[in-house]
Amino acid sequence: MKTIAVTLNSVGGPVQVETLDLSEPLDGEVLVKMGAAGICHSDQHAITGQHGAEIPCVLGHEGAGEVVAVGPNVKKIRIGDRVALNWVPSCGVCFYCIREQQHLCSDGTERIWSGLLADGTSRISRNGQPILHYCGISTWSEHMVVAEVSCKRIPDAVPYEVAALIGCGVATGVGASVHRGQLSEGDTVVVVGAGGVGLSAVMGANMAGAKRIIAVDRAASKKNLSINLGATHFVTADDRAIDEVLNLTEGRGADVVIEAIGNTALQESWLRAVRPGGTMVLVGVPSTSDSTSFISADLIRSEKTIKGSYYAAADTGQAIDDLCAAYLQGRLPVDRLISKRVAIQDIQLAIDAMLTGAEGRTVIAFD
Ligand SMILES: NC(=O)c1ccc[n+]([C@@H]2O[C@H](COP(=O)([O-])OP(=O)(O)OC[C@H]3O[C@@H](n4cnc5c(N)ncnc54)[C@H](O)[C@@H]3O)[C@@H](O)[C@H]2O)c1
Numbered sequence: 001m002k003t004i005a006v007t008l009n010s011v012g013g014p015v016q017v018e019t020l021d022l023s024e025p026l027d028g029e030v031l032v033k034m035g036a037a038g039i040c041h042s043d044q045h046a047i048t049g050q051h052g053a054e055i056p057c058v059l060g061h062e063g064a065g066e067v068v069a070v071g072p073n074v075k076k077i078r079i080g081d082r083v084a085l086n087w088v089p090s091c092g093v094c095f096y097c098i099r100e101q102q103h104l105c106s107d108g109t110e111r112i113w114s115g116l117l118a119d120g121t122s123r124i125s126r127n128g129q130p131i132l133h134y135c136g137i138s139t140w141s142e143h144m145v146v147a148e149v150s151c152k153r154i155p156d157a158v159p160y161e162v163a164a165l166i167g168c169g170v171a172t173g174v175g176a177s178v179h180r181g182q183l184s185e186g187d188t189v190v191v192v193g194a195g196g197v198g199l200s201a202v203m204g205a206n207m208a209g210a211k212r213i214i215a216v217d218r219a220a221s222k223k224n225l226s227i228n229l230g231a232t233h234f235v236t237a238d239d240r241a242i243d244e245v246l247n248l249t250e251g252r253g254a255d256v257v258i259e260a261i262g263n264t265a266l267q268e269s270w271l272r273a274v275r276p277g278g279t280m281v282l283v284g285v286p287s288t289s290d291s292t293s294f295i296s297a298d299l300i301r302s303e304k305t306i307k308g309s310y311y312a313a314a315d316t317g318q319a320i321d322d323l324c325a326a327y328l329q330g331r332l333p334v335d336r337l338i339s340k341r342v343a344i345q346d347i348q349l350a351i352d353a354m355l356t357g358a359e360g361r362t363v364i365a366f367d
């Protein structure tokens with residue numbers, strides 16, 4: 001069959017909207033008709049080459065839709081199921097999966113970066129030339145063949161656009177707050193970068209009962225959105241921002257600072273806003289060739305902890321279930337995060353909008 005999809009054909013972009021060939025799902029695979037797909041900054045990192053994706057590929061790693069065909073040996077998913085797509089499905093048996101670190105699953109991780117499905121081939125092509133599956137799920141496409149294990153069934157009442165965002169940005173931000181920041185009632189947290197991931201960290205902090213949730217962004221227009229999603233304070237990112245946060249925290253600093261941009265200078269400078277004994281969570285991802293430096297004596301003497309945080313920072317399949325439930329209970333207002341909807345043909349407008357910093361999350365809405 002044919003599908004209209006967004007491809008990356010050369011590092012640096014731009015992306016292209018093309019009609020491609022999609023072959024039938026094979027063993028353990030299903031065909032998904034995409035309902036919605038999100039634009040995450042990690043797609044932009046792939047475009048610029050900061051994260052190095054295998055190309056040519058179909059981009060996109062936030063998506064949800066309806067299963068419209070299944071291949072042989074598909075066990076749990078059926079035609080008609082509404083599913084969210086998970087870019088690190090867990091194998092259940094590797095070193096990490098049996099230690100409850102399923103998001104680090106060696107099997108799942110290998111698959112994401114290869115751009116190939118489990119049998120080592122691709123279902124997408126252009127004039128007979130294979131095109132790769134970015135993150136194994138290539139959601140910026142009207143239809144896509146994915147592994148059954150990448151599909152997580154979702155309740156009927158969860159809109160596709162909400163489920164799509166839960167599939168990366170929301171799971172990642174909430175994971176950074178709840179699992180890596182281990183926020184609990186009464187805590188103070190600073191979230192540096194109020195984009196899709198940072199605002200989801202704000203929602204996660206709110207769910208965890210944090211008392212003070214300080215969002216920081218250079219786009220002053222993010223103030224209303226941050227407060228609307230649960231922030232108690234908003235600080236504009238300028239030279240005085242860290243001092244302002246110290247003033248708000250009795251001069252001590254916050255229990256947890258979450259860097260949700262991926263800027264090494266900010267990772268370095270915002271360590272000053274972590275209180276002694278507190279934690280800095282790095283969830284924004286800089287270029288893979290950048291390094292960040294800290295004065296280790298300061299870390300030692302003030303017993304600060306620096307942690308990375310990847311995807312849901314827990315079993316992502318389970319996280320999708322839990323976050324859908326939290327959305328339905330009104331505890332996770334993901335729909336307020338969505339600030340713009342575009343057709344797939346307007347993907348460049350959506351990417352440009354994200355780069356202004358003014359949007360919450362933009363989604364591609366499919367017919
Ligand atoms: N750890 C993971 O598993 C994981 C998963 C998804 C995304 N990410 C990463 O998280 C980061 C954020 O992704 P996103 O989709 O939320 O991005 P986004 O573009 O939606 O948001 C980024 C926000 O940062 C703000 N910003 C940028 N530079 C700034 C600066 N110098 N000072 C203050 N604010 C600034 C922008 O205004 C914007 O609001 C990216 O690096 C992305 O690759 C990591």
Ligand SMILES: [Zn+2]
Binds near residue numbers: 040042061168
């Ligand atoms: Zn993402």
Ligand SMILES: [Zn+2]
Binds near residue numbers: 093095096
């Ligand atoms: Zn595993």
